[in-house]
Amino acid sequence: MTAPPTLAIDASTYLGTVAVLRGETVVSEREAAMRGEHEERLMPAVAEALDAASVRVSELARVVCGGGPGSFTSLRIASSIAKGLCMAHGLPLFAVPSLALMRPAGRLLLEEGRWLALLDAMRGDVYATLLDVERGGRVTAASPPRLIAAVDVDRVAAEFGARPIGAGLRQEGRPRASALASVAPELIAETTLSSWEPSYGRLAEAQVRWEAAHGRALTAG
């Protein structure tokens, strides 16, 4: 008997990725450039991935969304799509740290050991997460993402005995939805559909300025 299907979506970077998985098997995979001028391509990619896997939304066991950090708008497009699909059929929404989906370019799995997974956070910074990878490529632990200066990457990596991986690095890599197949279940958490939002990694710039000027946190309401 095949495992019930999971739909995974991640758009932490300007390349959104979608995969339909059954257990640790990737049944179909699609990618889409985010923020096209004339069309939004992630939703068509979701429909194509489901179609290629011959899975209807109602048949999904769950939707797993990349939970950031990353590109604010892209994260929100993926999250909004995930929420709409879940609401349509009462599906549970799960989140996985986007950096736990980091995989080397051209390969399905990370080598065993400790990795420092990195994503561009702009303004000279990167989001960094330490990943522990066991033999066979399963990601068993991911530290909470930290914002560090891009120039400090080698130092931080050395400090933790980790190999850096990310876009434009010697070990080129990026998050991929299909990588969910090799992420330990403990890193995939069920969310509350109504209130969930990704970890953006940064506050809105206007909020940062306001809080600096007022010396206190801005509370909604």
Next chain:
Amino acid sequence: MTRILAIETSCDETSAAVLAGSGDATALESLVILSQDVHRVFGGVVPEIASRAHLTAIVPVVEQSLREARVSLADVDAVAVTNAPGLVGALLVGVSFAKSLAFGAGKPLVGVHHMEGHLFATAIEHSEAVPPFTALLVSGGHTLLLDVPEWGSYRLLGATRDDAAGEAFDKVAKLLGLPYPGGRHIEALAGTMTGENPLRFSRPMTRRDQQPGDPDYFDVSFSGLKTAVLHAVRERSLPPRPEHGEDPDAAARAAIAAAFQDALVDTLAEKTYRAARLHGRTRVVLGGGVACNRTLVARVAERVRPFGATVYAPSVRLATDNAAMIARAGLFRFERGERAALDLNAYASQPIPGMIAA
């Protein structure tokens, strides 16, 4: 009968509505509007904060709208969503959510232009507010004067050359030390004005010798009026308005607020009158947040009454951004056979579909 579930997230209101009917016979079954108060501290809408708030509000707002309408998603025939114009990041939450909800539920999707929604808003409450009519759409982002011979055909007659009407209210409110958004605060303050107002600002671009065809016959401009207010505040050396307690300069501020509001609404009333008269329309429809201003509604009605025209204005809930109007415009587009594809995108600006040459 068609039932539409509509979603609107173009600015700082997360809204969902359910509307059922056909043609111009429709019934609003529910309308939920969640306003984001957080932007007040910034004196304007912060796009990134608005977009984040939409994402955490969208599911509860849509669920509530279905609950209040006593229907389930299965009872809905189509999903309509605002996809332009507005804050792109904010719009994308509604658009992405609506696309996946419609796809997941196997329902058709319709993209709706926010300003076309405003044209339909009044018809939800007033069955006579249907074409042909002259429309004045006034909000924080737009000031449009349109002739509407029929739904889907919109002749753009005039627009603002600088600030939108609502924007002018907000800026003047700031000059007078009033909170954001400024419209209702200015109207309330102007209402405290007693006796003859010693202050009068000129009505921009309303010379008597203007002729139809002149470029400024229908257009408006409020930046000069705003500057006039600034000078009036400076000439009176008005100190900042106290945050608490009585304002010793309340009378002076009320005179400025009233003079500003008079100039703005008289200008809009004159332009609307010209449009209705030229096209022989006996119905005038107002829309957008500034249509909440009762002085504006009364002044336009007064100006067009001599040739027998009637003015229709929406209630406050339907004048400001809301999904009911998106449902109503979405129904029109749906009945015309229009369907959006899964690659539907969001746009900061886009002409209203069906614009015809003036």
